[in-house]
Amino acid sequence: MKTSFFGTALVLGLLSAIGPFAIDMYLPALPSIGQSLGASMGAVQASLMAFFIALGIGQIIYGPVSDMVGRKAPLYFGLVLFAVASVGCALAPDIHTLVVLRFIQGLGACAGMVVPRAVVRDLHTGHDAARLMSLLMLVFSVSPILAPLAGSVLIETVGWRSVFWAVTVAAVLGLILLATSLPETRPAEERVNSSVGSALAAYGVLLRDKHFLGLVFIGAFGISSFFAYLANSSFVLIDHYGLTPRQYSIAFAANAASFIGISQFTGKLSAKFGLVRLVKFAVVGYAAMMTLLLAVNLAGVERLDVMIAMMFIGYGFLGLVVPTTAVLALEEHGEIAGTASALMGTLQFVTGAVVMAVTGVLADGTARPMIAGIAGSAIVAFVFARITLRGHGHSKEAQHA
Template sequence: MPTHFFRIALVLGLLQAIGPFAIDMYLPALPSIGSSLGASASAVQASLMAFFLSLGLGQMVYGPASDMLGRKRPLTFGLLVFAVGSVGCALAPDIDTLVVWRFVQGLGACAGMVIPRAVVRDLHTGAEAARLMALLTLVFSVSPILAPLAGSFLIEWSDWRAVFWAVTVAAALAIVLLATSLPETRTAEQRQGSTAGSALAGYWLLLRDAHFMGLVLIGGFGISAFFAYLANSSFVLIDHYGLSTRQYSYAFAANAISFIGMSQLTGRLVQRFGMARLVGGGVAGFAAAMVAALLLNISGVDGMWPMLALLFVGYGCLGLVMPSSAVLALDAHGEIAGTASALMGTLQFMTGAAVMAIVGVFVDGTARPMLAGVAGAAVLTLVITLMTLGRGQAHRPINEKIGT
């Protein structure tokens, strides 16, 4: 595989990792933020939910903007907004101010979430796109392995505010990387037909494409299962099971390693089985593992290690689903890849925020509400997969262009 292919994957992965890094590095600090600011667990979780909400909503703007202005300028603007939001979080005197600045931070971070997917579609389709998406996943998935561990070290060395100063520095480095290492992949000629009106027409087209929407929701409920774990795992593993922040970071990293390892098999497995079959098999294994974890807990087995083992298996299966479902969704919409990527990201993050909010209502200090949210999202993912990619359904039902 050419060196250029790996270089693009590295740059896109690092840019896409900025947002997840601001989430994962922050997770070990959630209990200490509550103590420092005198806030409840639900109030602290609101700061995470605000980030996810803006991360989803902002993509609706950045996607079409990248179709109209090219990929690099909106990315640079987003990184600057993210840096400003990070400084605001670091200086926040109370939980309400922290929630506001986390929302601003998310508005910047979403540029790095949506635009790299559009760049992948600019450069490749089919198996090559799946291979590049898997490599991109490998790079940005370093975040859930290293970020919680780095966060735990920073918290022990200083306090939770150091986490936000660290991501401010990361944003500055990302701006330099973007300016020096990523070429513009959307030419001036390709931008000519992209306007605000064409973006709205694109959204309308995509919303009526049942196949596209099904694939988006497969990814949406799949990632929602992970979001439910993100929002609750630090409280469950640290407060309920008694892990230290360092031990928590290791437990969190294990699931990320499983996800990453399996995602790297995507390129080979797509060539052998096809993307639709790969997504279907991955979702089936994902749902089986998550439902088993919930049933084990309901039966009275409240052990941490069985739960972590089943989550490890489940998130490994999810690693097969996320890259392939994204490629399938974008494959037929190359002319509006930025807009399609934006709608995908918005709907997926809004779904994730909704699942987090629902699980938050039932939080009781044990693992059961978290596991119920994870299993419920996994079952919905399976149902939507059967409806979208079941026999006779694995096709694109709408075949029209913007303006026709």
């Protein structure tokens, strides 16, 4: 089965978006879930955090398995598990049951997070990989841009449980798409040397690769700033600033559109300047804007329009950081792309869960703890970039791109 470049990006992007769809549609429902189930803000946030922790833990298993048995089988398993858990979430009688089922739902969703990145590495490297990754993110953008709006409409008209029925339908559609439109990109002859032992050895190699880990953590703390926004924005914008769920979803979509829109320049910019130089430039802009946002807030300026505008610019820079660091991290590990993608995803989501937990503990109903978590993550990403990419401006990765 032959699939076009854009066709591959479309299929991989839609499969990757199913898990985030279950996050982004869910965000406007957080206050409603607390009221419906008689749960505190912390308990409701725990259901979101459980999903993220499962995404991190599950990836470390799916990656090596996809190296051993091929890319499609783990995707089938993950989508089925996700669909079953989604039905359970729709019927959950209390917050504790919902938290457990969200964890199981996350274990299913993470297959769609790790395997598509490995498929990109199966097919391409360098500039072509960056181009495909950015196209994948363009399709992936359907979730953070449209899902909160769709979720808010469902919540206002039918109730928060309808969100989980909607993601169940999305999982079923994903299974159909997987069966009909995605070829196997890891043929049997390439799986011969893949086993549990080789996976453990591969993790050992990756954990000793400081350059790989540095690139992973640049992306991890970049994504963590978005996770801090995910976990707190509905409470801040709806409860503190008084937005309706629909107005919140529009504000959320604006930042997501910036992130995804700018990421589409990754391919052209990396071809012209090289992946490493692009990361160095983008991470400086990202950290500077988010640090300035914190300084403005500490100075007493708490206007919603100012916060959204500055985040719009900052997350635009982040849209260049995430795909480029992912491509660079996987560049030298094509033989174990599934395992490398899994470790990258696990470290990024665990980092994100920790940042979410810290901002959740510090939450006081205002925007400041959320902004502090965003700015702190951006600064750490900048530090990792300075350390990891020092002297790599003309590396073979950049030349290859």
